[in-house]
Amino acid sequence: xxxxxxxxxxxxxxxxxxxxxxxxxxxxxxxxxxxxxxxxxxxxxxxxxxxxxxxxxxxxxxxxxxxxxxxxx
Amino acid sequence: xxxxxxxxxxxxxxxxxxxxxxxxxxxxxxxxxxxxxxxxxxxxxxxxxxxxxxxxxxxxxxxxxxxxxxxxx
Amino acid sequence: xxxxxxxxxxxxxxxxxxxxxxxxxxxxxxxxxxxxxxxxxxxxxxxxxxxxxxxxxxxxxxxxxxxxxxxxx
Amino acid sequence: xxxxxxxxxxxxxxxxxxxxxxxxxxxxxxxxxxxxxxxxxxxxxxxxxxxxxxxxxxxxxxxxxxxxxxxxx
Amino acid sequence: xxxxxxxxxxxxxxxxxxxxxxxxxxxxxxxxxxxxxxxxxxxxxxxxxxxxxxxxxxxxxxxxxxxxxxxxx
Amino acid sequence: xxxxxxxxxxxxxxxxxxxxxxxxxxxxxxxxxxxxxxxxxxxxxxxxxxxxxxxxxxxxxxxxxxxxxxxxx
Numbered sequence: 001x002x003x004x005x006x007x008x009x010x011x012x013x014x015x016x017x018x019x020x021x022x023x024x025x026x027x028x029x030x031x032x033x034x035x036x037x038x039x040x041x042x043x044x045x046x047x048x049x050x051x052x053x054x055x056x057x058x059x060x061x062x063x064x065x066x067x068x069x070x071x072x073x
Numbered sequence: 074x075x076x077x078x079x080x081x082x083x084x085x086x087x088x089x090x091x092x093x094x095x096x097x098x099x100x101x102x103x104x105x106x107x108x109x110x111x112x113x114x115x116x117x118x119x120x121x122x123x124x125x126x127x128x129x130x131x132x133x134x135x136x137x138x139x140x141x142x143x144x145x146x
Numbered sequence: 147x148x149x150x151x152x153x154x155x156x157x158x159x160x161x162x163x164x165x166x167x168x169x170x171x172x173x174x175x176x177x178x179x180x181x182x183x184x185x186x187x188x189x190x191x192x193x194x195x196x197x198x199x200x201x202x203x204x205x206x207x208x209x210x211x212x213x214x215x216x217x218x219x
Numbered sequence: 220x221x222x223x224x225x226x227x228x229x230x231x232x233x234x235x236x237x238x239x240x241x242x243x244x245x246x247x248x249x250x251x252x253x254x255x256x257x258x259x260x261x262x263x264x265x266x267x268x269x270x271x272x273x274x275x276x277x278x279x280x281x282x283x284x285x286x287x288x289x290x291x292x
Numbered sequence: 293x294x295x296x297x298x299x300x301x302x303x304x305x306x307x308x309x310x311x312x313x314x315x316x317x318x319x320x321x322x323x324x325x326x327x328x329x330x331x332x333x334x335x336x337x338x339x340x341x342x343x344x345x346x347x348x349x350x351x352x353x354x355x356x357x358x359x360x361x362x363x364x365x
Numbered sequence: 366x367x368x369x370x371x372x373x374x375x376x377x378x379x380x381x382x383x384x385x386x387x388x389x390x391x392x393x394x395x396x397x398x399x400x401x402x403x404x405x406x407x408x409x410x411x412x413x414x415x416x417x418x419x420x421x422x423x424x425x426x427x428x429x430x431x432x433x434x435x436x437x438x
Contacts, residue, residue, distance in 0.1 A: 012266035012279060030140050031251045031284050032104045046136075047085035057144040060085060063265075065104050065140040067249050069279040103213050105177045119209075120158035130217040133158060138177050138213040176359050178323045192355075193304035203363040206304060211323050211359040231412035231425060250397045250430050282411075286395050286430040290422040322432050324396045338428075339377035349436040352377060357396050357432040 006045055016043050019071065026050075028061065029068040036061070037072070079118055089116050092144065099123075101134065102141040109134070110145070152191055162189050165217065172196075174207065175214040182207070183218070225264050235262050238290065245269075247280065248287040255280070256291070298337055308335050311363065318342075320353065321360040328353070329364070371410055381408050384436065391415075393426065394433040401426070402437070 006013050019026060023039040028050065030036075036059070038052040048066065049058035079086050092099060096112040101123065103109075109132070111125040121139065122131040152159050165172060169185040174196065176182075182205070184198040194212070195204040225232050238245060242258040247269065249255075255278070257271040267285070268277040298305050311318060315331040320342065322328075328351070330344040340358065341350035371378050384391060388404040393415065395401075401424070403417040413431065414423040 010263040010265065011261045011268065012263045015266075015268070015277070015279060029253065030104070031249070031281075032106055032140055033251055034102065034140060036141070042084045044083040044085045046083065047088075049084065049088070057146065058088070060088060060139075060142040062104070062137075062139045062141075064137060064281075064283060066279075066281045067251055067253060067284040068255070068281075071276040073276070103177070105179055105213055107175065107213060109214070115157045117156040117158045119156065120161075122157065122161070130219065131161070133161060133212075133215040135177070135210075135212045135214075137210060176323070178325055178359055180321065180359060182360070188303045190302040190304045192302065193307075195303065195307070203365070204307070206307060206358075206361040208323070208356075208358045208360075210356060229409040229411065230407045230414065231409045234412075234414070234423070234425060248399065250395070250427075252397055283427075283429060285425075285427045286397055286399060287401070287427075288425040292422070322396070324398055324432055326394065326432060328433070334376045336375040336377045338375065339380075341376065341380070349438065350380070352380060352431075352434040354396075354429075354431045354433075356429060 006043060013043070016040060016048070016069075019069075022073075025072040027068075027070045027072055028066065030061065030065045031067045032065070079116065086116070089113060089121070089142075092142075095146075098145040100141075100143045100145055101139065103134065103138045104140045105138070152189065159189070162186060162194070162215075165215075168219075171218040173214075173216045173218055174212065176207065176211045177213045178211070225262060232262070235259060235267070235288075238288075241292075244291040246287075246289045246291055247285065249280065249284045250286045251284070298335060305335070308332060308340070308361075311361075314365075317364040319360075319362045319364055320358065322353065322357045323359045324357070371408065378408070381405060381413070381434075384434075387438075390437040392433075392435045392437055393431065395426065395430045396432045397430070 020040045028036050038050045041049040041051045041058050047060040050061055051058050093113045101109050111123045114122040114124045114131050120133040123134055124131050166186045174182050184196045187195040187197045187204050193206040196207055197204050239259045247255050257269045260268040260270045260277050266279040269280055270277050312332045320328050330342045333341040333343045333350050339352045342353055343350050385405045393401050403415045406414040406416045406423050412425045415426055416423050
Protein backbone atom coordinates (compact mmCIF):
# COMPACT_ATOMS: atom_id res chain seq x y z
CA UNK A 1 0.00 0.00 0.00
CA UNK A 2 2.93 2.32 -0.87
CA UNK A 3 1.13 5.38 -2.06
CA UNK A 4 -2.43 5.85 -3.14
CA UNK A 5 -2.03 7.19 -6.63
CA UNK A 6 -0.08 6.50 -9.76
CA UNK A 7 1.77 9.19 -11.64
CA UNK A 8 0.48 9.50 -15.22
CA UNK A 9 3.63 11.32 -16.30
CA UNK A 10 5.74 8.18 -15.89
CA UNK A 11 6.51 6.32 -19.12
CA UNK A 12 5.78 2.96 -17.46
CA UNK A 13 2.35 4.09 -16.29
CA UNK A 14 1.65 5.55 -19.74
CA UNK A 15 2.79 2.35 -21.47
CA UNK A 16 0.47 0.32 -19.23
CA UNK A 17 -2.40 2.80 -19.85
CA UNK A 18 -1.86 2.49 -23.58
CA UNK A 19 -1.99 -1.32 -23.33
CA UNK A 20 -5.16 -1.02 -21.17
CA UNK A 21 -6.83 1.39 -23.64
CA UNK A 22 -6.05 -0.81 -26.64
CA UNK A 23 -6.65 -4.11 -24.87
CA UNK A 24 -3.27 -5.24 -26.19
CA UNK A 25 -2.66 -8.96 -25.70
CA UNK A 26 0.21 -9.32 -23.22
CA UNK A 27 2.47 -11.96 -21.77
CA UNK A 28 3.29 -11.33 -18.10
CA UNK A 29 5.97 -13.11 -16.09
CA UNK A 30 6.03 -12.94 -12.30
CA UNK A 31 9.15 -13.15 -10.15
CA UNK A 32 8.22 -16.72 -9.12
CA UNK A 33 8.24 -17.78 -12.76
CA UNK A 34 4.43 -17.81 -13.22
CA UNK A 35 3.44 -16.86 -16.76
CA UNK A 36 0.03 -15.43 -17.62
CA UNK A 37 -1.59 -14.07 -20.74
CA UNK A 38 -4.46 -11.65 -21.34
CA UNK A 39 -5.12 -7.95 -21.53
CA UNK A 40 -5.02 -5.39 -18.74
CA UNK A 41 -8.25 -3.92 -17.42
CA UNK A 42 -6.89 -1.35 -14.94
CA UNK A 43 -3.80 -0.56 -12.89
CA UNK A 44 -3.47 0.84 -9.38
CA UNK A 45 -0.39 1.29 -7.17
CA UNK A 46 -0.62 -2.23 -5.77
CA UNK A 47 -2.14 -4.42 -8.50
CA UNK A 48 -2.59 -4.88 -12.22
CA UNK A 49 -5.94 -6.39 -13.20
CA UNK A 50 -5.50 -8.96 -15.95
CA UNK A 51 -8.39 -10.27 -18.00
CA UNK A 52 -7.42 -13.61 -19.55
CA UNK A 53 -10.43 -13.56 -21.89
CA UNK A 54 -13.03 -10.86 -22.64
CA UNK A 55 -15.93 -10.90 -20.14
CA UNK A 56 -14.19 -13.11 -17.59
CA UNK A 57 -13.45 -11.95 -14.02
CA UNK A 58 -10.20 -10.07 -13.59
CA UNK A 59 -7.17 -11.62 -11.92
CA UNK A 60 -5.22 -9.36 -9.54
CA UNK A 61 -1.45 -9.43 -9.99
CA UNK A 62 0.70 -7.97 -7.22
CA UNK A 63 2.66 -5.14 -8.88
CA UNK A 64 5.76 -6.04 -6.86
CA UNK A 65 5.56 -9.59 -8.22
CA UNK A 66 5.89 -8.41 -11.85
CA UNK A 67 9.18 -9.30 -13.51
CA UNK A 68 8.47 -8.90 -17.25
CA UNK A 69 5.57 -7.59 -19.39
CA UNK A 70 5.71 -8.17 -23.15
CA UNK A 71 3.24 -7.09 -25.79
CA UNK A 72 2.13 -9.88 -28.12
CA UNK A 73 0.71 -7.41 -30.67
CA UNK B 74 4.12 -1.76 8.26
CA UNK B 75 4.24 0.68 5.29
CA UNK B 76 1.31 2.89 6.09
CA UNK B 77 -1.53 2.41 8.46
CA UNK B 78 -4.52 2.73 6.20
CA UNK B 79 -5.73 1.51 2.87
CA UNK B 80 -7.16 3.79 0.24
CA UNK B 81 -10.75 2.83 -0.62
CA UNK B 82 -10.58 4.73 -3.88
CA UNK B 83 -8.12 2.25 -5.39
CA UNK B 84 -9.65 -0.33 -7.73
CA UNK B 85 -7.60 -3.12 -6.16
CA UNK B 86 -8.81 -2.28 -2.66
CA UNK B 87 -12.39 -2.02 -3.97
CA UNK B 88 -12.09 -5.35 -5.80
CA UNK B 89 -10.85 -6.99 -2.59
CA UNK B 90 -13.63 -5.31 -0.57
CA UNK B 91 -16.19 -6.61 -3.04
CA UNK B 92 -14.79 -10.15 -2.71
CA UNK B 93 -14.81 -9.75 1.11
CA UNK B 94 -18.43 -8.48 1.13
CA UNK B 95 -19.66 -11.30 -1.09
CA UNK B 96 -17.46 -14.00 0.43
CA UNK B 97 -16.39 -14.88 -3.10
CA UNK B 98 -14.43 -18.14 -3.27
CA UNK B 99 -10.88 -17.28 -4.33
CA UNK B 100 -7.68 -18.97 -5.38
CA UNK B 101 -4.59 -17.18 -4.10
CA UNK B 102 -1.03 -17.82 -5.22
CA UNK B 103 1.94 -16.53 -3.23
CA UNK B 104 5.31 -15.58 -4.67
CA UNK B 105 6.84 -18.78 -3.27
CA UNK B 106 4.34 -20.84 -5.25
CA UNK B 107 2.02 -21.65 -2.29
CA UNK B 108 -1.59 -21.96 -3.40
CA UNK B 109 -4.51 -21.43 -1.03
CA UNK B 110 -8.27 -21.32 -1.38
CA UNK B 111 -11.02 -19.70 0.67
CA UNK B 112 -12.76 -16.39 1.03
CA UNK B 113 -11.38 -13.14 2.39
CA UNK B 114 -12.49 -11.89 5.80
CA UNK B 115 -10.71 -8.53 5.96
CA UNK B 116 -7.76 -6.68 4.46
CA UNK B 117 -5.30 -4.29 6.07
CA UNK B 118 -2.11 -2.70 4.67
CA UNK B 119 0.06 -5.66 5.70
CA UNK B 120 -2.15 -8.76 5.54
CA UNK B 121 -5.15 -10.35 3.89
CA UNK B 122 -7.15 -12.61 6.21
CA UNK B 123 -8.23 -15.76 4.40
CA UNK B 124 -10.88 -18.08 5.74
CA UNK B 125 -10.50 -21.51 4.14
CA UNK B 126 -13.91 -22.65 5.40
CA UNK B 127 -16.74 -20.77 7.13
CA UNK B 128 -16.27 -20.56 10.93
CA UNK B 129 -12.63 -21.61 10.89
CA UNK B 130 -9.82 -19.34 12.19
CA UNK B 131 -8.42 -16.92 9.66
CA UNK B 132 -5.04 -17.39 8.04
CA UNK B 133 -2.90 -14.25 7.64
CA UNK B 134 -1.28 -13.80 4.24
CA UNK B 135 1.51 -11.25 3.90
CA UNK B 136 0.26 -8.77 1.30
CA UNK B 137 3.76 -8.49 -0.20
CA UNK B 138 3.77 -12.27 -0.69
CA UNK B 139 0.70 -12.16 -2.96
CA UNK B 140 1.39 -12.93 -6.61
CA UNK B 141 -2.06 -13.78 -8.05
CA UNK B 142 -5.68 -13.65 -6.80
CA UNK B 143 -8.37 -15.28 -8.93
CA UNK B 144 -12.09 -15.44 -8.33
CA UNK B 145 -13.56 -18.93 -8.60
CA UNK B 146 -17.12 -17.56 -8.83
CA UNK C 147 13.31 -0.31 9.36
CA UNK C 148 10.24 1.12 7.61
CA UNK C 149 8.61 2.95 10.47
CA UNK C 150 9.18 2.73 14.14
CA UNK C 151 5.76 1.86 15.43
CA UNK C 152 2.93 -0.48 14.65
CA UNK C 153 -0.65 0.66 14.37
CA UNK C 154 -2.86 -1.11 16.93
CA UNK C 155 -5.97 -0.23 14.95
CA UNK C 156 -5.04 -2.60 12.12
CA UNK C 157 -6.81 -5.96 12.19
CA UNK C 158 -3.59 -7.79 11.37
CA UNK C 159 -1.74 -6.18 14.28
CA UNK C 160 -4.71 -6.92 16.57
CA UNK C 161 -4.88 -10.54 15.38
CA UNK C 162 -1.16 -10.94 16.11
CA UNK C 163 -1.58 -9.25 19.53
CA UNK C 164 -4.41 -11.62 20.34
CA UNK C 165 -2.24 -14.61 19.42
CA UNK C 166 0.62 -13.13 21.52
CA UNK C 167 -1.67 -12.55 24.53
CA UNK C 168 -3.11 -16.04 24.41
CA UNK C 169 0.14 -17.78 23.45
CA UNK C 170 -1.78 -19.47 20.62
CA UNK C 171 0.20 -22.26 18.96
CA UNK C 172 0.92 -21.14 15.38
CA UNK C 173 2.32 -22.51 12.17
CA UNK C 174 4.32 -19.92 10.22
CA UNK C 175 5.49 -20.26 6.65
CA UNK C 176 8.16 -17.95 5.22
CA UNK C 177 8.45 -16.92 1.58
CA UNK C 178 11.42 -19.27 1.12
CA UNK C 179 9.27 -22.19 2.18
CA UNK C 180 10.67 -22.49 5.75
CA UNK C 181 8.03 -23.71 8.18
CA UNK C 182 8.20 -23.02 11.92
CA UNK C 183 5.94 -23.65 14.88
CA UNK C 184 5.57 -22.00 18.27
CA UNK C 185 3.85 -19.06 19.87
CA UNK C 186 4.55 -15.38 19.39
CA UNK C 187 6.24 -13.40 22.15
CA UNK C 188 6.14 -9.89 20.69
CA UNK C 189 5.86 -8.08 17.36
CA UNK C 190 7.59 -4.93 16.13
CA UNK C 191 7.60 -3.31 12.67
CA UNK C 192 10.53 -5.41 11.46
CA UNK C 193 10.33 -8.77 13.28
CA UNK C 194 8.02 -11.26 14.93
CA UNK C 195 9.57 -13.06 17.92
CA UNK C 196 8.65 -16.72 17.89
CA UNK C 197 9.10 -18.97 20.89
CA UNK C 198 9.21 -22.60 19.75
CA UNK C 199 8.81 -23.89 23.33
CA UNK C 200 8.08 -22.08 26.62
CA UNK C 201 11.24 -20.71 28.28
CA UNK C 202 13.42 -21.09 25.20
CA UNK C 203 15.15 -18.10 23.53
CA UNK C 204 13.06 -16.31 20.93
CA UNK C 205 13.71 -16.65 17.21
CA UNK C 206 13.44 -13.45 15.15
CA UNK C 207 11.45 -13.75 11.93
CA UNK C 208 11.77 -10.98 9.36
CA UNK C 209 8.24 -9.61 8.95
CA UNK C 210 8.78 -9.20 5.19
CA UNK C 211 9.67 -12.90 4.98
CA UNK C 212 6.25 -13.97 6.32
CA UNK C 213 4.01 -15.65 3.77
CA UNK C 214 1.38 -17.44 5.89
CA UNK C 215 0.45 -17.57 9.61
CA UNK C 216 -2.09 -20.18 10.74
CA UNK C 217 -3.49 -20.79 14.19
CA UNK C 218 -3.27 -24.40 15.34
CA UNK C 219 -5.76 -23.76 18.17
CA UNK D 220 5.06 3.19 -7.22
CA UNK D 221 7.66 4.40 -4.71
CA UNK D 222 8.22 7.93 -5.86
CA UNK D 223 7.36 9.58 -9.09
CA UNK D 224 10.73 10.80 -10.27
CA UNK D 225 14.25 9.57 -10.62
CA UNK D 226 17.24 11.52 -9.37
CA UNK D 227 19.63 12.33 -12.24
CA UNK D 228 22.46 13.00 -9.78
CA UNK D 229 22.70 9.32 -8.82
CA UNK D 230 25.50 7.39 -10.53
CA UNK D 231 23.18 4.44 -11.20
CA UNK D 232 20.61 6.63 -12.93
CA UNK D 233 23.39 8.32 -14.91
CA UNK D 234 24.92 4.97 -15.90
CA UNK D 235 21.51 3.79 -17.12
CA UNK D 236 20.94 7.10 -18.98
CA UNK D 237 24.31 6.70 -20.65
CA UNK D 238 23.41 3.17 -21.77
CA UNK D 239 20.01 4.47 -23.00
CA UNK D 240 21.62 7.35 -24.94
CA UNK D 241 24.18 5.09 -26.59
CA UNK D 242 21.84 2.13 -27.08
CA UNK D 243 24.51 -0.04 -25.48
CA UNK D 244 23.81 -3.76 -25.83
CA UNK D 245 23.13 -5.12 -22.33
CA UNK D 246 22.65 -8.39 -20.55
CA UNK D 247 20.09 -8.16 -17.73
CA UNK D 248 19.48 -10.78 -15.06
CA UNK D 249 16.36 -10.72 -12.91
CA UNK D 250 16.13 -12.03 -9.34
CA UNK D 251 14.20 -15.08 -10.57
CA UNK D 252 17.10 -16.01 -12.83
CA UNK D 253 15.51 -14.76 -16.09
CA UNK D 254 18.13 -13.45 -18.50
CA UNK D 255 17.34 -10.94 -21.24
CA UNK D 256 19.35 -9.02 -23.81
CA UNK D 257 18.77 -5.79 -25.68
CA UNK D 258 19.20 -2.07 -25.22
CA UNK D 259 17.33 0.24 -22.88
CA UNK D 260 14.78 2.69 -24.28
CA UNK D 261 13.84 4.59 -21.11
CA UNK D 262 13.83 4.25 -17.32
CA UNK D 263 11.27 5.38 -14.78
CA UNK D 264 11.07 4.73 -11.01
CA UNK D 265 9.19 1.45 -11.48
CA UNK D 266 10.35 -0.03 -14.80
CA UNK D 267 13.18 -0.25 -17.29
CA UNK D 268 12.03 -0.52 -20.91
CA UNK D 269 14.15 -3.01 -22.80
CA UNK D 270 14.17 -3.23 -26.57
CA UNK D 271 15.43 -6.66 -27.64
CA UNK D 272 15.86 -5.54 -31.25
CA UNK D 273 15.58 -2.10 -32.91
CA UNK D 274 11.98 -1.22 -33.87
CA UNK D 275 10.38 -3.95 -31.77
CA UNK D 276 7.94 -3.20 -28.93
CA UNK D 277 9.56 -2.54 -25.58
CA UNK D 278 9.46 -5.05 -22.73
CA UNK D 279 8.83 -3.65 -19.26
CA UNK D 280 11.15 -4.96 -16.53
CA UNK D 281 10.17 -4.36 -12.91
CA UNK D 282 13.03 -2.33 -11.43
CA UNK D 283 12.79 -4.26 -8.15
CA UNK D 284 13.24 -7.51 -10.09
CA UNK D 285 16.66 -6.42 -11.44
CA UNK D 286 19.60 -8.32 -10.00
CA UNK D 287 22.44 -7.62 -12.46
CA UNK D 288 22.97 -5.38 -15.53
CA UNK D 289 26.11 -5.88 -17.62
CA UNK D 290 27.24 -3.98 -20.67
CA UNK D 291 28.16 -6.18 -23.62
CA UNK D 292 29.97 -3.30 -25.38
CA UNK E 293 18.39 2.89 2.19
CA UNK E 294 14.95 3.22 3.79
CA UNK E 295 15.73 5.51 6.68
CA UNK E 296 19.00 6.50 8.21
CA UNK E 297 18.54 5.47 11.79
CA UNK E 298 17.27 2.56 13.80
CA UNK E 299 14.83 2.94 16.64
CA UNK E 300 16.30 1.65 19.92
CA UNK E 301 12.85 1.37 21.47
CA UNK E 302 11.90 -1.52 19.17
CA UNK E 303 12.18 -4.97 20.77
CA UNK E 304 13.82 -6.39 17.63
CA UNK E 305 16.52 -3.70 17.63
CA UNK E 306 17.04 -4.23 21.38
CA UNK E 307 17.25 -8.01 20.95
CA UNK E 308 19.86 -7.54 18.22
CA UNK E 309 21.77 -5.01 20.40
CA UNK E 310 21.77 -7.49 23.26
CA UNK E 311 23.15 -10.20 20.98
CA UNK E 312 25.78 -7.70 19.68
CA UNK E 313 26.79 -6.65 23.24
CA UNK E 314 27.14 -10.23 24.44
CA UNK E 315 28.63 -11.58 21.21
CA UNK E 316 26.01 -14.32 21.34
CA UNK E 317 26.66 -17.11 18.82
CA UNK E 318 23.83 -16.99 16.25
CA UNK E 319 22.48 -18.99 13.36
CA UNK E 320 21.11 -16.79 10.58
CA UNK E 321 19.01 -17.96 7.65
CA UNK E 322 18.48 -15.76 4.60
CA UNK E 323 15.41 -15.80 2.37
CA UNK E 324 17.37 -17.65 -0.33
CA UNK E 325 18.11 -20.45 2.10
CA UNK E 326 21.72 -19.44 2.86
CA UNK E 327 22.70 -20.31 6.43
CA UNK E 328 25.50 -18.52 8.30
CA UNK E 329 26.87 -18.62 11.80
CA UNK E 330 28.79 -16.13 13.93
CA UNK E 331 28.16 -13.20 16.19
CA UNK E 332 26.89 -9.76 15.26
CA UNK E 333 29.26 -6.79 15.31
CA UNK E 334 26.86 -3.95 14.52
CA UNK E 335 23.48 -3.27 12.92
CA UNK E 336 22.33 -0.39 10.75
CA UNK E 337 19.06 0.12 8.84
CA UNK E 338 20.34 -1.73 5.75
CA UNK E 339 22.80 -4.36 6.99
CA UNK E 340 23.76 -6.62 9.86
CA UNK E 341 27.51 -7.16 10.21
CA UNK E 342 28.27 -10.77 11.03
CA UNK E 343 31.63 -11.92 12.33
CA UNK E 344 32.04 -15.65 11.67
CA UNK E 345 35.08 -15.86 13.97
CA UNK E 346 36.66 -13.32 16.34
CA UNK E 347 39.12 -10.99 14.57
CA UNK E 348 37.97 -11.89 11.07
CA UNK E 349 36.53 -9.28 8.66
CA UNK E 350 32.78 -8.71 8.98
CA UNK E 351 30.32 -10.04 6.42
CA UNK E 352 27.48 -7.68 5.47
CA UNK E 353 24.01 -9.26 5.40
CA UNK E 354 21.22 -7.36 3.68
CA UNK E 355 18.61 -6.79 6.39
CA UNK E 356 15.80 -7.43 3.90
CA UNK E 357 17.34 -10.82 3.10
CA UNK E 358 17.01 -12.02 6.73
CA UNK E 359 14.42 -14.73 7.27
CA UNK E 360 15.35 -16.23 10.65
CA UNK E 361 17.84 -15.42 13.46
CA UNK E 362 18.31 -17.96 16.26
CA UNK E 363 20.51 -17.75 19.30
CA UNK E 364 22.75 -20.77 19.80
CA UNK E 365 23.49 -19.76 23.42
CA UNK F 366 14.27 4.67 -6.14
CA UNK F 367 13.68 4.87 -2.39
CA UNK F 368 15.54 8.02 -1.51
CA UNK F 369 18.09 9.95 -3.44
CA UNK F 370 21.02 9.97 -1.07
CA UNK F 371 22.92 7.62 1.16
CA UNK F 372 23.75 8.40 4.76
CA UNK F 373 27.53 8.42 5.32
CA UNK F 374 27.06 8.03 9.07
CA UNK F 375 25.77 4.46 8.69
CA UNK F 376 28.34 1.74 9.39
CA UNK F 377 27.20 -0.24 6.34
CA UNK F 378 27.67 2.74 4.02
CA UNK F 379 31.07 3.43 5.63
CA UNK F 380 32.13 -0.21 5.29
CA UNK F 381 31.17 -0.13 1.61
CA UNK F 382 32.99 3.22 1.13
CA UNK F 383 36.09 1.75 2.75
CA UNK F 384 35.95 -1.25 0.39
CA UNK F 385 35.44 1.16 -2.56
CA UNK F 386 38.38 3.36 -1.50
CA UNK F 387 40.73 0.42 -1.06
CA UNK F 388 39.43 -1.56 -4.04
CA UNK F 389 39.11 -4.54 -1.71
CA UNK F 390 38.40 -7.79 -3.56
CA UNK F 391 34.91 -8.93 -2.59
CA UNK F 392 32.63 -11.88 -2.98
CA UNK F 393 28.98 -10.88 -3.39
CA UNK F 394 25.99 -13.20 -3.19
CA UNK F 395 22.57 -12.13 -4.46
CA UNK F 396 19.24 -13.36 -3.09
CA UNK F 397 18.77 -15.56 -6.17
CA UNK F 398 22.02 -17.36 -5.41
CA UNK F 399 24.14 -15.56 -8.04
CA UNK F 400 27.74 -15.15 -6.91
CA UNK F 401 30.04 -12.46 -8.27
CA UNK F 402 33.55 -11.28 -7.52
CA UNK F 403 35.35 -7.99 -8.03
CA UNK F 404 35.80 -4.66 -6.34
CA UNK F 405 33.24 -1.92 -5.85
CA UNK F 406 33.50 1.30 -7.88
CA UNK F 407 30.66 3.32 -6.35
CA UNK F 408 27.43 2.91 -4.41
CA UNK F 409 24.16 4.79 -4.70
CA UNK F 410 20.79 4.16 -3.02
CA UNK F 411 19.66 1.71 -5.72
CA UNK F 412 22.80 0.01 -7.05
CA UNK F 413 26.32 -1.09 -6.24
CA UNK F 414 28.72 -0.86 -9.18
CA UNK F 415 31.00 -3.89 -9.29
CA UNK F 416 34.14 -4.01 -11.39
CA UNK F 417 35.11 -7.63 -12.00
CA UNK F 418 38.56 -6.62 -13.29
CA UNK F 419 40.37 -3.26 -13.37
CA UNK F 420 39.46 -1.19 -16.46
CA UNK F 421 36.42 -3.27 -17.39
CA UNK F 422 32.90 -1.80 -17.54
CA UNK F 423 31.03 -1.80 -14.25
CA UNK F 424 28.19 -4.23 -13.54
CA UNK F 425 25.17 -2.78 -11.73
CA UNK F 426 23.86 -4.86 -8.82
CA UNK F 427 20.42 -4.04 -7.45
CA UNK F 428 21.00 -3.15 -3.79
CA UNK F 429 17.80 -4.97 -2.78
CA UNK F 430 19.13 -8.12 -4.43
CA UNK F 431 22.21 -8.22 -2.15
CA UNK F 432 22.22 -11.05 0.38
CA UNK F 433 25.87 -11.29 1.47
CA UNK F 434 29.08 -9.28 0.90
CA UNK F 435 32.39 -10.77 2.07
CA UNK F 436 35.83 -9.29 1.88
CA UNK F 437 38.43 -11.60 0.34
CA UNK F 438 41.31 -9.46 1.67
